[in-house]
Each structure stands twice: as structure tokens, then as C-alpha cells.
Amino acid sequence: MLKSLLLAINNWRANQNSQRNFLIYCSVLVGLVGGFAAVALKYMVHLMEELSRHIAASVPYHYSFLFLPALGLLLTVAYQHLINRDAIQKGIGSILVNIKKNKSNIPYNNAYSHLISSSLTVGFGGSSGLEAPIVCTGAALGSNVGRFFKLSNYEKTVLLAAGAAAGIAAVFNSPIAGVLFALEILIGEITIPTFIPLLIASATGVVVGKLLHSGQLFHLVTEGWLVQALPFYIVLGVLSGLIAVYITKVAENLEKGIFMKYNRYTRAIAGGLLLGILILLFPPLFGEGYHYLQAILNGNMEMLKEESLYADWLSEPLVMLLFIAALVLIKIVATGITLGVGGNGGTFAPTMFTGAFLGLLLAYGVNQTGLIHLNTSNFIAVGMAGALSGVLHAPLTAIFLIAEITGGYLLFIPLMVVSAISYIIARVFSTHNMYWQALIHEKEIYPDQDYSMLNDIQLDTLINRDYTALRKDMPIQELYNILAGSNANIFAVLNADGYLDGVIWMDEIRKHIFKDNSTQGVIGDFMVSPPAIISYNQPVSSVMNVFDHLNVWQLPVVKDRKFVGFISKSGLLNQYRQVFIQQHKSNDIFARPDSH
Structure with a gap:
């Protein structure tokens, strides 16, 4: 039905x-x-x-x-x-x-x-x-x-x-x-x-x-920001950029896995116990930690003491400052352990958590000096945006997300300043955001290559099946006769079963003709292995990678080990151009008023 x-x-x-x-x-x-x-x-x-x-x-x-x-x-x-x-x-x-x-x-x-x-x-x-x-x-x-x-x-x-x-x-x-x-x-x-x-x-x-599911994630009460605090927002932007680089590096290394020599269940238990020790020492690491963020946004620093084993010590400002600094550095470690031993989650919330406590660290530390009083809630909110901007390389997302979820629309200027500085500093250390960076290191994909349009192309449509097959024992003189009626630059050398033995490049044969002026020898004497062989079911994006890496213009294609034809880079690029044009025509359909 x-x-x-x-x-x-x-x-x-x-x-x-x-x-x-x-x-x-x-x-x-x-x-x-x-x-x-x-x-x-x-x-x-x-x-x-x-x-x-x-x-x-x-x-x-x-x-x-x-x-x-x-x-x-x-x-x-x-x-x-x-x-x-x-x-x-x-x-x-x-x-x-x-x-x-x-x-x-x-x-x-x-x-x-x-x-x-x-x-x-x-x-x-x-x-x-x-x-x-x-x-x-x-x-x-x-x-x-x-x-x-x-x-x-x-x-x-x-x-x-x-x-x-x-x-x-x-x-x-x-x-x-x-x-x-x-x-x-x-x-x-x-x-x-x-x-x-x-x-x-x-x-x-x-x-x-x-x-x-009604309810706002965070509630921020602010009367705006003071111009006198601008230098400290600039400092927060610099620190956010540096902490974003730290988050990216630590997450990338830990998410690859820890305790890898053990089976998955042992890894989960060992990693979980290690994580448990960290949480015992630093309770705000438990889960997402959003309720702790709301507490410090409200100015409730006592929340950080309630579940701690050393609550009395945290009454000392210096110890509290060290505790907050530890949270800034350790949250992403705890996240990396969680994901590295098989847990499912992400680094988005931990990044916000880290940025929030970084903002708190700066504001709380400056306030202890008595030189100036900074609004800690403002710095917590802006710190979240700074960390997100640097890690994601997405300053617009960071600015509007924090403004929307906290209601802190009066903080747009600090949000813009901190997010921009963080983004610039993070870009100095890494051209790509943490998601792309991990994929590039694993050689999965590269952001400057449009795989989506390449993979719209069917490899079968690119194969040139109009070829002349050669045999290894064929006299070279027969190839000369073939060349007289062909403009091909590459020839396939096949065995009796249709399997590819090698290829003959026209450039090499041309050298032989003009150098020796000889008709002696057989095809096998001049045959070479191709630099790569394309599989019939290989994605076109992968084929383009091979062409770019080897800097060649034609390669043989095989299906079930049997030769089926050649594929050329020029033909692939021409087909890519047609797909590109077609896709932009599709975009025009959505951009124009409906004709129906």
C-alpha cells in the first residue's frame, strides 16, 4: 500500500x-x-x-x-x-x-x-x-x-x-x-x-x-559590550585561533584510534575507564557539558565545585583559574578518547565547550587583577564563536549560531572581531577545516576537485573501442603499415585471450624509425607496460586522479582482465565540460521564475 x-x-x-x-x-x-x-x-x-x-x-x-x-x-x-x-x-x-x-x-x-x-x-x-x-x-x-x-x-x-x-x-x-x-x-x-x-x-x-521540544539551549542576559573591552576581545580572538589549531591536531590524532592492538570490546572498556578517570577529576567533561555552559553563562561558578573531589580548593581563585585552564585543554582529549575507542559523536559541542571556558578563563583571570571588570558571560559566548570559527573555518556559521542560541544579538561586533581573528590565525596553520584536513591526510578527497560532477560521467561513454590490436610476435614492419592509415598515438598489445600484454607508444616508435631507419624486430621489442591500467568499474573521479598524478593523456581500460579500449584525458575533460554546462542550465531553471 x-x-x-x-x-x-x-x-x-x-x-x-x-x-x-x-x-x-x-x-x-x-x-x-x-x-x-x-x-x-x-x-x-x-x-x-x-x-x-x-x-x-x-x-x-x-x-x-x-x-x-x-x-x-x-x-x-x-x-x-x-x-x-x-x-x-x-x-x-x-x-x-x-x-x-x-x-x-x-x-x-x-x-x-x-x-x-x-x-x-x-x-x-x-x-x-x-x-x-x-x-x-x-x-x-x-x-x-x-x-x-x-x-x-x-x-x-x-x-x-x-x-x-x-x-x-x-x-x-x-x-x-x-x-x-x-x-x-x-x-x-x-x-x-x-x-x-x-x-x-x-x-x-x-x-x-x-x-x-520547546526551550532555548542557552539563555544569555546582556546589556551589550563596552568599547574599553575591545583589546581583550582581540586577545580572545588570538587565543581562539591558537586553541582551534590545538583542537584540530589533537582530535585528528586521537580519532584515528587508541588501544588499537586490542579487540573492539576491550578498547571500548579500556578507553571508557580512562575517560572515567578524567571525568572523576574534571566532572564538567561528562557528556556534552551544556548544563555547565548554561551555569557559567548565568555566573554560577559554584556549579563547577559541586561535583568535584576538591571543591574546597576551588574556592581559591588561583586554583579555580588552573581548573578552568585544564578544562580548556582536556575537553578535546576526552572527546578524542570517546571517539577513538568506538563511540559515536562529534567535536562540535566540545569545541563550543572549549571556547566557552577559554572566554571564561580570560575574563575571570583579568577580573582577578582588579584592573578592569569584564563581563564574563559576554566572553563565554564570544569564546564559543571564536573556537567554532577557527575549527570549522566557518565564521558566518559561528557568529549567527552563537547569536541565535544565546540571544546575544547585542554582541555582533565582538562576535565578528573574535571570529574573524580566529579564522585568520587558524588558516595560517591549516588551509582547510578539520573535516577536510583529516580527509586530505587520509588521501580520501581533495577540496579543489569537483568529484560530484566528475562522477556524473559514465566511464563507459568515454572508452574508445576503435583500436587496432597488436601481437608481441608481430614484425615491426606490419606496425609501420598500420601507422600509414592510423592517427592513433597508442596501440594495445594483446595475447590470444584478449588480455593486455603491454602498449606501444607512437612517440617511441617514431624515435626508432628516425634513429635506426630499420624494419628489424618484433612488437615485443618495443612494447612497454602502461603507467596505469583503468578498471571498467572505476569511478571517473579516480580516473582523473590517475591522469593528474601520472601526467599522461591516454590509458588502457580492462574489464575482467580483458582489454576493452582506451580512455583519453582530453575526452574526459570535454565530457566534464558538457556536464558542467548542463548543471548550470539546471541551476538556471531554479533561478528563473517558473514557466508553468
């Missing part, structure tokens, strides 16, 4: 509706399901937190910190291994890979597996964030909606980004930040045809979130 209904909708779309309007309808649908997913994740995490509290009630309070994260990580790993069968694709980097190399196709499994696994990780105290899982969930929902309706790769990419925007917007109640995140991080460009569906999906996600 449901399948028939969906097929009927698909047929109606194909026959009755314009391309532009249908993408907008789809963006509403993606916004709805993305909003529902965000709300579901919030409730699931709340449920896991309640469960962990009941478990912790049976042991002395502080010591529950030791084993709860290990239990959550163990459950996460067990779910991923035994139920999910390791089909989950973690992290925002995986979305970028799917956009660039997999035609924006994300397995449907990712539309729900992130909700379950991340709630187990964070609900039991794993020191990571929920933003990356909800982005992955929304992106998977958008991708699969586009796939079902057989939309183009461009349209699937837009819906994928729309799902991510809806998820972020619903989690933070911040529609503009959701749109900017999708544009700055996932798509990388801002165009009106892309912006409108993202805006609709983001707004829809926020509406769903408000209806089903």
Missing part, C-alpha cells in the same frame, strides 16, 4: 510538476523528517541519561563517573558490531566523501543508526557532541529522499545539505545557522537556487523542534 502510494507520488512528480517546485516540496519533507530526527535524538539522550542516573544511584556518586562512560561505549560498540554490522558512516567527513565521490548517495542505514549509537555514547557520559550525528542523520534522510524520487546528483546534494541544515536548526533552534552551516561546510558556495531549499528545510526543522 505504502509502496504504491510512493510510486504514485513519484509518477505525479515526473509528469505534472516543475523541477523547481518539486525540489522545494522535497525540502519541506526533508525539513520535517530532519526536525523529527533531532527531537527524537534529544528524547533518546534524555532517556539514556535517566537510565544512567538510576544505575549510578546504586554506587557512591562520584565513582559512577568511572564506569558509566565505559558502559555507554561498550553498548555503542556492541550495537555497531552486532546489530548495525558496521554499516554506519561516522563523522561529517563521511558526508563530504559521499558528496564528492558517491554522487551524494548515503546508505539508508545512516538515517537511524546515528540516533541510537550517539545517544548510547553521550547519554552515559561519553565526552562528545550530538551535532555530527544529527547532521549525518539529516543528510542521510535528504539523500534517500532524492534517491527515491530519482533526482539528479545536484538535487540530491541540495536535499542532503537541506537535511543537515534542518537537523542543526532543530537542535539549536537556529534556522540561519543551520543554513550557513550547510553552505559553508557541506556545499562550499552560496547561490540562490541552493539557498532557498536550505532555508525552507531549516525553518521547517525549527518549527518541528519548537512544537515537539
